[in-house]
Amino acid sequence: xxxxxxxxxxxxxxxxxxxxxxxxxxxxxxxxxxxxxxxxxxxxxxxxxxxxxxxxxxxxxxxxxxxxxxxxxxxxxxxxxxxxxxxxxxxxxxxxxxxxxxx
Numbered sequence: 345x346x347x348x349x350x351x352x353x354x355x356x357x358x359x360x361x362x363x364x365x366x367x368x369x370x371x372x373x374x375x376x377x378x379x380x381x382x383x384x385x386x387x388x389x390x391x392x393x394x395x396x397x398x399x400x401x402x403x404x405x406x407x408x409x410x411x412x413x414x415x416x417x418x419x420x421x422x423x424x425x426x427x428x429x430x431x432x433x434x435x436x437x438x439x440x441x442x443x444x445x446x447x
Contacts, residue, residue, distance in 0.1 A: 345415045346370065346405060348398040352420040356401050367395075367402040370416060370427065372409055382416065382427040 348356075356368065369387035374380045389395060393404040405416065413429035420426070 346394075346396040346403050346410070346418065347415060348396075348403060348418045349420065352418045352425060353399040353401070355420045355425070357399055360401070365401055367404045369393075370403060370405040370418070372413075372431070380431060382413065382429055382431070384418070384425060384427065 366386050367389055369385050370382055371385065372380050373383035387404065389402070389404050390406075392406055392408070394407045394410045396403045403418070405413075410416065413431045416427065416429045418425060418427055
């Protein structure tokens with residue numbers, strides 16, 4: 345299940361003002377220093393996607409990933425979006441330091 349809070353919906357709606365609305369993909373970004381985390385990007389639907397609609401915007405996510413990450417919460421605070429799920433970073437990982445990542 346994907347849940348998008350009202351503040352996040354409002355920010356997405358502001359982004360799409362004057363533009364065509366396209367689906368927003370939630371995906372696993374494995375390039376971050378803190379380990380795997382969820383991210384969002386504009387994308388097209390695929391047959392393997394689960395689709396959730398909030399305020400006429402479709403949020404899409406690969407069904408297999410959704411099963412592993414569920415529930416997924418999308419929120420907006422201050423200056424950015426925050427995505428939370430059952431996927432947690434590796435133990436003891438707090439981020440980058442000195443140009444190296446959690447290794």
